[in-house]
Amino acid sequence: MTDTPRRRRGAAFAAGSLVATGLAATLNAGAAAAAPSVDELVRELGLEAHVEGGYFRRTYAAEDHPRVATPAGERYSLTSIFYLLTRESPTGHFHRNRSDIVHYFQLGDPITYYLLHPDGRLETVVMGQDVAAGQRLQLTVPGGIWKASSLGDGPHGYGLISEAVSPGFDYADMTLGDAATLAEAFPEHADLVRRLAHGDGKSTQGGR
DSSP states (O other): OOOOHHHHHHHHHHHHHHHHHHHHHHHHHHHHHHSOOHHHHHHHTTOEEOTTSSEEEEEEEOTTSOOEEETTEEEOSOEEEEEEEESSSOEEEEEEESSEEEEEEEEESOEEEEEEOTTSOEEEEEESSOGGGTOBSEEEEOTTOEEEEEEOOOSSSEEEEEEEEESOOOGGGEEEOBHHHHHHHSGGGHHHHHHHSBSSOOOOOOOO
Protein backbone atom coordinates (compact mmCIF):
# COMPACT_ATOMS: atom_id res chain seq x y z
CA MET A 1 0.00 0.00 0.00
CA THR A 2 1.46 3.36 -1.05
CA ASP A 3 2.19 5.82 1.72
CA THR A 4 0.81 9.25 0.77
CA PRO A 5 0.43 12.53 2.69
CA ARG A 6 -3.34 12.05 2.61
CA ARG A 7 -3.04 8.53 4.07
CA ARG A 8 -0.62 9.78 6.75
CA ARG A 9 -3.06 12.55 7.70
CA GLY A 10 -5.85 9.98 7.92
CA ALA A 11 -3.76 7.73 10.15
CA ALA A 12 -2.84 10.66 12.37
CA PHE A 13 -6.50 11.70 12.60
CA ALA A 14 -7.52 8.16 13.57
CA ALA A 15 -4.79 7.97 16.19
CA GLY A 16 -5.81 11.37 17.54
CA SER A 17 -9.42 10.23 17.73
CA LEU A 18 -8.41 7.17 19.70
CA VAL A 19 -6.41 9.32 22.10
CA ALA A 20 -9.31 11.73 22.49
CA THR A 21 -11.73 8.86 23.09
CA GLY A 22 -9.40 7.37 25.68
CA LEU A 23 -8.96 10.75 27.36
CA ALA A 24 -12.73 11.29 27.47
CA ALA A 25 -13.22 7.86 29.03
CA THR A 26 -10.52 8.63 31.60
CA LEU A 27 -12.08 11.99 32.44
CA ASN A 28 -15.53 10.43 32.73
CA ALA A 29 -14.16 7.74 35.02
CA GLY A 30 -12.46 10.39 37.11
CA ALA A 31 -15.66 12.42 37.31
CA ALA A 32 -17.57 9.34 38.44
CA ALA A 33 -14.94 8.62 41.06
CA ALA A 34 -15.10 12.20 42.36
CA ALA A 35 -18.91 12.28 42.48
CA PRO A 36 -20.57 12.24 45.90
CA SER A 37 -21.80 8.94 47.30
CA VAL A 38 -25.43 8.14 48.08
CA ASP A 39 -24.74 8.51 51.81
CA GLU A 40 -23.12 11.90 51.24
CA LEU A 41 -26.07 13.13 49.17
CA VAL A 42 -28.64 11.93 51.69
CA ARG A 43 -26.68 13.53 54.54
CA GLU A 44 -25.65 16.81 52.90
CA LEU A 45 -29.01 17.46 51.23
CA GLY A 46 -31.01 16.38 54.25
CA LEU A 47 -33.01 13.77 52.33
CA GLU A 48 -35.50 11.32 53.81
CA ALA A 49 -37.34 8.28 52.48
CA HIS A 50 -40.31 9.00 50.21
CA VAL A 51 -43.52 6.98 50.07
CA GLU A 52 -43.20 6.86 46.25
CA GLY A 53 -39.73 5.31 46.59
CA GLY A 54 -36.34 6.97 46.74
CA TYR A 55 -35.53 10.01 48.88
CA PHE A 56 -36.61 13.65 48.91
CA ARG A 57 -36.58 16.99 50.69
CA ARG A 58 -38.68 20.06 50.09
CA THR A 59 -36.34 22.94 49.34
CA TYR A 60 -38.77 25.78 48.62
CA ALA A 61 -42.35 26.93 49.14
CA ALA A 62 -43.59 30.32 47.92
CA GLU A 63 -44.57 31.45 51.41
CA ASP A 64 -44.11 35.17 50.67
CA HIS A 65 -46.47 35.13 47.68
CA PRO A 66 -50.28 35.01 47.54
CA ARG A 67 -51.80 31.54 47.66
CA VAL A 68 -53.44 30.10 44.52
CA ALA A 69 -57.10 29.05 44.56
CA THR A 70 -57.68 25.51 43.25
CA PRO A 71 -60.77 23.25 43.26
CA ALA A 72 -59.19 21.39 46.19
CA GLY A 73 -58.39 24.54 48.19
CA GLU A 74 -55.64 27.15 48.42
CA ARG A 75 -52.10 26.14 47.50
CA TYR A 76 -48.67 27.76 47.34
CA SER A 77 -48.01 29.13 43.86
CA LEU A 78 -44.83 27.00 43.70
CA THR A 79 -42.96 24.36 45.70
CA SER A 80 -39.73 22.55 44.89
CA ILE A 81 -37.89 19.41 46.02
CA PHE A 82 -34.80 17.29 45.54
CA TYR A 83 -35.65 13.70 44.54
CA LEU A 84 -33.11 10.84 44.59
CA LEU A 85 -33.33 7.26 43.28
CA THR A 86 -30.65 4.74 44.29
CA ARG A 87 -29.71 1.13 43.53
CA GLU A 88 -31.30 0.14 46.84
CA SER A 89 -34.45 2.18 46.07
CA PRO A 90 -34.49 2.42 42.25
CA THR A 91 -38.21 2.98 41.58
CA GLY A 92 -40.52 5.95 41.89
CA HIS A 93 -43.83 4.07 41.94
CA PHE A 94 -46.76 5.08 39.75
CA HIS A 95 -48.62 8.07 41.16
CA ARG A 96 -50.72 10.97 39.89
CA ASN A 97 -50.60 14.64 40.86
CA ARG A 98 -53.15 17.39 40.30
CA SER A 99 -50.45 20.01 39.69
CA ASP A 100 -48.02 20.39 36.81
CA ILE A 101 -44.46 19.28 37.67
CA VAL A 102 -41.24 20.32 35.94
CA HIS A 103 -38.33 17.89 36.49
CA TYR A 104 -34.67 18.97 36.22
CA PHE A 105 -31.87 16.41 35.96
CA GLN A 106 -29.05 17.23 38.38
CA LEU A 107 -26.43 14.46 38.39
CA GLY A 108 -25.79 10.73 38.47
CA ASP A 109 -27.11 7.93 36.26
CA PRO A 110 -30.03 8.28 33.83
CA ILE A 111 -33.61 7.96 35.07
CA THR A 112 -36.40 6.67 32.83
CA TYR A 113 -39.87 8.17 33.26
CA TYR A 114 -43.02 6.31 32.24
CA LEU A 115 -46.07 8.52 31.66
CA LEU A 116 -49.54 7.01 31.25
CA HIS A 117 -51.85 9.54 29.62
CA PRO A 118 -55.63 9.49 30.17
CA ASP A 119 -56.16 8.24 26.59
CA GLY A 120 -54.02 5.16 27.33
CA ARG A 121 -50.89 6.37 25.55
CA LEU A 122 -47.55 5.46 27.15
CA GLU A 123 -44.77 8.05 26.87
CA THR A 124 -41.22 7.09 27.86
CA VAL A 125 -38.58 9.74 28.56
CA VAL A 126 -34.97 9.21 29.69
CA MET A 127 -33.54 12.02 31.79
CA GLY A 128 -29.77 12.33 31.90
CA GLN A 129 -26.74 14.28 30.73
CA ASP A 130 -26.20 12.55 27.38
CA VAL A 131 -28.28 14.95 25.31
CA ALA A 132 -26.63 13.68 22.09
CA ALA A 133 -28.26 10.30 22.80
CA GLY A 134 -31.66 11.90 23.28
CA GLN A 135 -31.60 12.14 27.06
CA ARG A 136 -33.47 15.09 28.53
CA LEU A 137 -32.30 17.62 31.08
CA GLN A 138 -35.83 18.86 31.67
CA LEU A 139 -39.25 17.19 31.64
CA THR A 140 -42.69 18.69 32.26
CA VAL A 141 -45.52 16.38 33.37
CA PRO A 142 -48.97 17.99 33.37
CA GLY A 143 -51.35 17.26 36.21
CA GLY A 144 -53.58 14.21 35.81
CA ILE A 145 -50.96 11.92 34.23
CA TRP A 146 -49.84 8.73 35.96
CA LYS A 147 -46.06 8.79 36.38
CA ALA A 148 -43.38 6.30 37.42
CA SER A 149 -39.58 6.48 37.29
CA SER A 150 -36.79 3.92 37.26
CA LEU A 151 -33.04 4.33 37.79
CA GLY A 152 -30.86 3.17 34.89
CA ASP A 153 -27.47 1.50 34.92
CA GLY A 154 -24.38 3.61 35.50
CA PRO A 155 -21.26 4.14 37.60
CA HIS A 156 -22.84 6.33 40.29
CA GLY A 157 -25.58 4.07 41.64
CA TYR A 158 -28.03 6.95 41.90
CA GLY A 159 -29.82 9.65 39.94
CA LEU A 160 -30.68 13.05 41.42
CA ILE A 161 -33.30 15.40 40.05
CA SER A 162 -35.16 18.50 41.23
CA GLU A 163 -38.87 19.15 40.79
CA ALA A 164 -40.83 22.39 40.64
CA VAL A 165 -44.57 21.95 41.35
CA SER A 166 -47.22 24.51 40.38
CA PRO A 167 -49.62 25.05 42.03
CA GLY A 168 -47.51 23.92 44.98
CA PHE A 169 -47.68 20.35 46.18
CA ASP A 170 -50.18 19.38 48.86
CA TYR A 171 -50.57 15.94 50.39
CA ALA A 172 -54.20 15.80 49.28
CA ASP A 173 -53.26 16.26 45.61
CA MET A 174 -51.20 13.08 45.13
CA THR A 175 -52.62 9.58 44.61
CA LEU A 176 -50.31 6.57 44.79
CA GLY A 177 -51.42 4.06 42.17
CA ASP A 178 -52.54 0.52 42.97
CA ALA A 179 -51.12 -2.11 40.59
CA ALA A 180 -54.35 -4.06 40.10
CA THR A 181 -56.47 -0.95 39.54
CA LEU A 182 -54.02 0.59 37.09
CA ALA A 183 -53.57 -2.70 35.20
CA GLU A 184 -57.33 -2.82 34.70
CA ALA A 185 -57.41 0.80 33.53
CA PHE A 186 -54.40 0.34 31.20
CA PRO A 187 -54.51 -3.35 30.15
CA GLU A 188 -52.09 -2.83 27.27
CA HIS A 189 -49.47 -1.71 29.81
CA ALA A 190 -50.37 -4.18 32.57
CA ASP A 191 -46.88 -5.73 32.81
CA LEU A 192 -45.23 -2.33 33.23
CA VAL A 193 -47.81 -1.24 35.79
CA ARG A 194 -47.38 -4.38 37.89
CA ARG A 195 -43.61 -3.86 37.84
CA LEU A 196 -43.65 -0.20 38.83
CA ALA A 197 -46.79 0.26 40.96
CA HIS A 198 -47.57 -0.48 44.57
CA GLY A 199 -49.90 -3.41 45.13
CA ASP A 200 -51.63 -2.55 48.41
CA GLY A 201 -54.63 -0.75 46.92
CA LYS A 202 -54.12 2.35 49.07
CA SER A 203 -54.23 5.97 47.98
CA THR A 204 -51.24 7.33 49.86
CA GLN A 205 -50.06 10.86 50.44
CA GLY A 206 -46.47 11.80 49.67
CA GLY A 207 -44.58 14.97 50.39
CA ARG A 208 -43.34 17.88 48.37
